[in-house]
Amino acid sequence: MxxxxxxxxxxxxxxxxxxxxxxxxxxxxxxxxxxxxxxxxxxxxxxxxxxxxxxxxxxxxRKNELVRPPIANVDQAILVFSAVEPDFSTALLDRFLVLVEFNHIKPLICITKMDLTTEADRAEINRYADHYRDAGYDVLLTSTETEDGIHELLPHLQRIISVFAGQSGVGKSSLLNALRPDLHLKTSDISAHLGRGKHTTRHVELIDVADGLVADTPGFSSLEFTDIDAEDLNYCFPEINIKSEECKFRGCLHSKEPKCAVKAAVENGEIPAYRYQHYQDFLQEIKDRKPRY
Known part of the structure; x- marks a missing residue:
């Protein structure tokens, strides 16, 4: 057969x-x-x-599978987030990163629309990019208008399956069109009222790009931690996971435990406060989740 x-x-x-x-x-x-x-x-x-x-x-x-988008055997997730229109959101990015890390998929952070940024915007985006690079992530700053960063993305796509994922309107289809102009994928303007884009991708499809397969996917409307337990969350934040080895108590959740190395690292600036706050928010969300039967 x-x-x-x-x-x-x-x-x-x-x-x-x-x-x-x-x-x-x-x-x-x-x-x-x-x-x-x-x-x-x-x-x-x-x-x-x-x-x-x-x-x-x-x-x-299957070595892994995602529900939204419905796809299996993914090697890499390219998390596409715009610098502006819609505004860059570390909270949403961290939510994506947790789900990708939990599914043992390598993430690549791609920040788009850098051509639309002001000097102050660029300084802020570069500061965030440095934080994520320090945590061990690859971060690319791109623009489909000026083509900045586009060619840097190509080597990351070779010989693997990558999924392009991110909030609606951040430019996933525009990015794919820049990588392969012959695709002519439909794009859409941002809604001024809602501050986000319309869904322009209606199904999941693997496309041949740079000797690899890339999935353009529908935008995400919700991201829930339905399968992640409180003890798993630590492993989904690389810098927290590394620092947790220095915690006094095994199984430390870095919340209310004494002599926690993670909390100390946040206080002295080794771990960005917003990353730790998102960890705390997600931990509480998982604890508040209704039990599964």
């Missing part, structure tokens, strides 16, 4: 890439019965019914 990778899912059909050819497939009823949904990024075994159509018979083991 032929094998391939799902590169697009649309209206009940799955488009499987196999030996440089794309086959339109449906999922067998057994998937619905077992409550398993094929996802973009899945490695599958399929049966060919005719020259272009077939049925997916088996789904390979």
């Amino acid at each position: 032929p094998e391939g990778k799902i590169i697009k899912a649309l209206s009940g059909f799955y488009y499987v890439l196999s030996d440089d050819q794309i086959f339109q497939c449906r999922g067998r009823g057994v998937f619905r019965k077992n409550k398993v949904t094929p996802l973009v990024g899945d490695n599958v075994v399929f049966q060919i019914e005719n020259e272009t159509d077939g049925y997916i018979l088996e789904i390979g083991e």
